[in-house]
Amino acid sequence: MASPGGPPPMQPGQQPTPEQIQMMQKQLAADAAKQGVSVPQFIEMLKKQQMERAQQHAQQQQQQGGGGGGPQGQPQRQPQPITPGPPNPAAIAVANFLKSQDLKPRTCILNGQRKDMFKVKRALRALQSPAYEKARAKNALLPPITDRPSLENAFKLLPLSLLALRVSKVDPHEGHDHAPVPKGKRVKGLWTVKIEQQQECREELHFVWLYEGSQVMTKLYAAGALAIVFAIVMFPLWPMKMRLGVWYLSMGMLGLIGLFFAMSIFRLILFGLTYFIVPPGLWLYPNLFEDVGFFDSFRPVWGWQEEKKKSKKKSSKSASASGSAGRPLQVPGQPPAASATTTSSSAPQMSTATPTNRNLTPRVEEVFDE
Secondary structure (H helix, E strand, C coil): CCCCCCCCCCCCCCCCCCCHHHHHHHHHHHHHHHHHCCCCHHHHHHHHHHHHHHHHHHHHHHHCCCCCCCCCCCCCCCCCCCCCCCCCHHHHHHHHHHHHHHCCEEEEECCCCEEEEEHHHHHHHHHHHHHHHHHHCCCCCCCCCCCCHHHHHHHHHHHCCCCEEEEEEEECCCCCCCCCCCCHCCCCCCCCECCCCCCCCCCCCCECCCCCCHHHHHHHHHHHHHHHHHHHHHHHHCHHHHHHHHHHHHHHHHHHHHHHHHHHHHHHHHHHHHHHHHCEEEEECCCCCCCCCHHHHHHHCCEEEECCCCCCHHHHHHHHHHHCCCCCCCCCCCCCCCCCCCCCCCCCCCCCCCCCCCCCCCCCHHHHHH
């Protein structure tokens, strides 16, 4: 309501007049004087009160569960600012759901440690998928998503609880005095990242997981490893049958290792023989030492040696050599071949047809083969 004697209240979308601005300034100064603070301090107090009211309103809506869209006259919820704090159950529930989805994570280096990095747009798609609605029906901690602001607020639970933070790519050798590192020595697709101070929610940004999920299996693996080490240390106290069985098992493992080395030597000898008899050579288990899985190392059983592609340098040299060989040869004691456009009848004419290539100049392939 307007103060008595003041200007009439403004309509929505109406610009204030100079008189209304002066009246608002006077009213603001009077309220600040009542509180015993300056005008800027009074404005900051009003801002804090407004933010507290908005947070309380959002918490009440989350506790009520939302239950679908509100009435038509109710304003939509605005995205909340990101201020990190302790994790809450709703954020952990969202993190567990996104961990179970295929976000196509990439491995990155953060503070010297390998972390999983994902893109925001894939996380937003997962939160809008039918799988999220099914998971929310089973887990009441998952917040409801009805519009874009509620979608962003649900995702912002991750940085608010320090479960995932926004990162950006950096040069790991930035600030070093050495020469630039060649591109060939860098691992393709492996980013070195840093945490950004400004945490935002845009589809093109990248976030890194700081939440590692449930640690129950990790603790079980650690307990199992400790039990195995303890059992090995207590080997002299084992019964005689168990110790004899372990000895036979160790001899079998040594036999397998010896067989592996024998096979490696045999395949090398076989390749050396077939390289000269039936080039380009035959390999037994060609993927044996490739960077593949265990079973893929023994598939296929045999394969021919793949010929390496010739470099561009060789191809350019061969092109220049073939071009020089295709030029007309000048015979000593004979005048140079006349051009095809020469029409003089007084000078003797020579045939302008391309002479037969006699292979007088060795080709680049022959030089490298020798």
